Amino acid sequence: MFGLSDVLASFAINGTVSVVLITLFSIFKNQPLNVRVYFSKWQLKGERVGPINYMPAVCPKGIRRYLNLDAKSYTHVMDWIKECLKMSEAELIDHGGLDAAVFLRLISLGLKIFIPLTVFGFIVLVPLNATDNQLAIESATKSNFTYDSLDRLTFSNISVASDRLWAHIVAAYLYTAWVLWLLFKEYRSVVALRFSFLASQTARQDQFTILCRCIPEDPKESIAAHVDHFFRFNHPDHYLMSQVVYDANKLDKMVKRRSKLQDRVMHIQGSIEKNLTKSRPRIKTGFWGLWGEEVDQLDYYNDEIAKLSDEIIAERTRILSDERSVMPAAFVSFDSRWGAAVCAQTVQNRDSSVWLTEWAPEPRDVYWANLPLLYNTLNSRKLAMGTLLLVLMIFFFFPISLVQAMANLAYLERNAPFLTPIVEREALKSLLQGYLSGQILKASLMVLPHVLMIMTKYEGHVSYSRIEKSATAKYFVFMVVNVFLGNVLVGTIFEQLKTFTEDPDRCFGVQIINCNEPKYESAAAYWPYMFGYIIVALLIKHITLMGLMGLKEAKSSTPFLLPLPICTILFYFYCKNRFEHAFSCYALEEAMAKDTIERASNPNLDVRSFLEHAYIHPSLRSVVVGNDVEAIPMMAQMRF
């Protein structure tokens, strides 16, 4: 159990660490060499040159390059906190994107939820709990019952079937109403922000393009021609062109290997130029450079690159000329957002297993390996991964507890007697028993997100952003189910698990990792998921309260608590109906308005050339768009 001293100690440690980290960050940020790290965006905009401005001119240039010697500037090191807090939301979105801004809103939502509730709790609930005497009675009647001064402030100190429980029921209503009201306002604001963010964006290729999967085979014509004929016939007014997807996995590997060799060559050339090596480095040509003829490294790598380049050209030619390397998927582009919106949001064919259309992800967000999957494959993979997730959820902690039991010394000594002299040493004993078993669990939990990520990739999503959203959702379900399981199957392992999962840092870490990657901007597409998670948390709170009331022999209060989860679920569906389409649909009026504004403001925009090379596999693009001119006539066959 947690005592008051534990809370104070934890508060002191965390407070000190925070102050030290913030101070260190402020000082490092102030050093000339770190300007590029901390002010890259500002620098790109030319708005701020960084702390190098503060340097006194008398300083030697060498030192000035590495150290900020201006004492005056250190008096302002903490100003960034003030600046951050002063920054308007519009500026924030402008600098960090909408994803980052909504993430900060999420944190401030947490503060808005918890600060008033904490105040309310201390003023109303804590005095009510503290002035009751359940714990005193229990410790008087049960011999092995102990409690801490902090426990007296909690719900446990209320007498069985006391009228004071009503205060907690009323508080649950206030709490729920307050959270739902804030969530509603927040959802409305995020939707408005998303709309204005999307409206302010310049033309993007994915606004004009849809992804068509599961293209059926036609014995009479190639896939490229089939796609073209299909969309030319069914979307005659707005269809522009289509780009089929090639199986470029082999090429991809070759291109990556070449670029690795090119990096190595550059590194060696740099070393030679700076005279860092006495003689030109040499290499053995055999397996892993361990044997065989010894040759000049630079020459060897250059030869390899030349050979690989020839192979790449041959492979690219093969891909572009071999009909078998064309996959049953294509990116189809339209001359307007309206045309793309229509095609992405309607059913194309009476058979729902072919010609599946959806919005194309942004080009850098495409997960190429999943594009060629067909309907039945997609379904079976989803089913397989769903089953695996279920199995994993149920059995995840059994092997771990086995490992823990093995790390248990008594078990080790019994089964491996020769280890006894080693594990009996005092230092090793405490290390194994106190530390290692906890670390094994922690490590398993750290592996989990990666396992879920691999599983989600296999499911067949077409973009990194969706893979990450889906993996996060799985992780959330996993944690909720296991915390519940943990409460049912009481045991050390679950106690430990609880402390890890209740650690907010950890949860936020996973959010950040999965949702806040800067490699694409989702325009807060993760918000509906966050909303759902908060609703689930609220429902868990309601169920827990009902359970606690049951423990206090106040089961008759259940009818009074039942409206809470019901209203919460109704609220969820209301918000879903009201707002979620802002994240899943693109209204035709929006599309038309944007098209019209663009036609007026940018009458010369050539949509065709704007889209021409957007959706080509990265390995083919580097060849087509770069200076490998031979490729271009080959690519022409993809346009019509």
Add this chain to the structure above:
Amino acid sequence: MFGLSDVLASFAINGTVSVVLITLFSIFKNQPLNVRVYFSKWQLKGERVGPINYMPAVCPKGIRRYLNLDAKSYTHVMDWIKECLKMSEAELIDHGGLDAAVFLRLISLGLKIFIPLTVFGFIVLVPLNATDNQLAIESATKSNFTYDSLDRLTFSNISVASDRLWAHIVAAYLYTAWVLWLLFKEYRSVVALRFSFLASQTARQDQFTILCRCIPEDPKESIAAHVDHFFRFNHPDHYLMSQVVYDANKLDKMVKRRSKLQDRVMHIQGSIEKNLTKSRPRIKTGFWGLWGEEVDQLDYYNDEIAKLSDEIIAERTRILSDERSVMPAAFVSFDSRWGAAVCAQTVQNRDSSVWLTEWAPEPRDVYWANLPLLYNTLNSRKLAMGTLLLVLMIFFFFPISLVQAMANLAYLERNAPFLTPIVEREALKSLLQGYLSGQILKASLMVLPHVLMIMTKYEGHVSYSRIEKSATAKYFVFMVVNVFLGNVLVGTIFEQLKTFTEDPDRCFGVQIINCNEPKYESAAAYWPYMFGYIIVALLIKHITLMGLMGLKEAKSSTPFLLPLPICTILFYFYCKNRFEHAFSCYALEEAMAKDTIERASNPNLDVRSFLEHAYIHPSLRSVVVGNDVEAIPMMAQMRF
């Protein structure tokens, strides 16, 4: 409990009644006067003149008009059964529509499911049950335990924890596999039939028209102009025209009253012409014709009609000229099915509570009263009706059991002692106790569909077909929940309820009533619901079997039975994903193909005039399309 004698008696009674009814039907069908009733469709097609052909020429004409005297023709009275069975599905669809054909398929699906399973049951399961001895053991150990010879053939006769239970588990797998396989084939066939039926239909107004609800107010322009501008801007290529919806409820009542009076006038005139009345009938002009001045009925009604016609013209002029009678809903028509398909299946506006578009129902299927409802009203009505349904489901049988208790004699005698001499008479006693209480329950169950229908109307559906589908679904849920409740809360009332709800006639009756009304053709739109009901029935079977296994102390068999419901649910979602869109979406390829074929085969089709008066409130239509020419200039404002 049911004995073998009960089964045989039931079989004899039902068999006799069936034979009598079929014979009577065959004879009546053969009479000249009934040709119009039984052969109306054939007569319209001129394919068959009816049994009047069989008449010998010597018969007096008067008799020949009423009675078929040709003895030879009676030898063929049963041929219609053969003809029916010989009829091809295509002919059936041609004559009865797809709804009727799919309904017959449903019955034949039932036979396909149950005949092989019954055979299997008799060959494999019945011998296994009959050769065990659980019932004999139980009747030997328990004094008040009796059983019938028929009971020995059932599951109850298997010993506790016997290996024979495995046969029932294996049978459950065979049964489920057989049903799912038939369902899959059936779903595929129905989808194919639906597609070919829709493709063979001639142009229908609802293929070109969408219904737009929740039109937002615009202070600057009228609703009609607002709708026109919105769709002209957002669907510039295919938008044709729009017709706003008027609040014509008052007019509707007046038109109905006039047509009632006109019917009465025609009836009186007929009677006078045929000299059936001695003098011209007279009527008192006061309240309910009970007092006041006495006048000539015909003159009085004709005056009333003339007065009403003037009022109708005035009301119609008011409706069409008063902006306040325009409701926030409109029928929007396009020049092609493609244009309508796009608009019906996309989101128009970023705010999901306005500009809601969906396919227009066929004109005669429109439920006009619900068209003007706004988003929040719709949501609150749905919520209110959902809550009411829940309350009704839980509490429906409590008031009935109260009524039943009151019909119980002991209760009556105790609380109304003056009734004792009456209720103690033997005949009345058995009537009250044996019959009346059952009839009260039956009456309550008969009222239920009507209550559900009124509730569903209030929910805000825009067409009769959807109201009926939704009411049927509610009825189904109601029955399932209550049969379950009935099994949990054992009691007489629920025993009785079970016999009613297990009566297939009754269930089929409700299906027919709700789904098979000839006033519109839904192209088997009810099939996915039927599919869902069969799946639910299958799941109930699985749960029941698990319960039975529990009673036989074979709970360890649950893991072997668990895959059954899981596979059934997965199968349901597979079929839903694979086929259901055929009932909810209209693929753009279909729309385009149909448009193209029609443009080629019927190049002169004037879509505008075809759609012009389709979606006008019936009461306004009779005025506009009829000879009330003054109305037409007023209607012109609805076109643009």
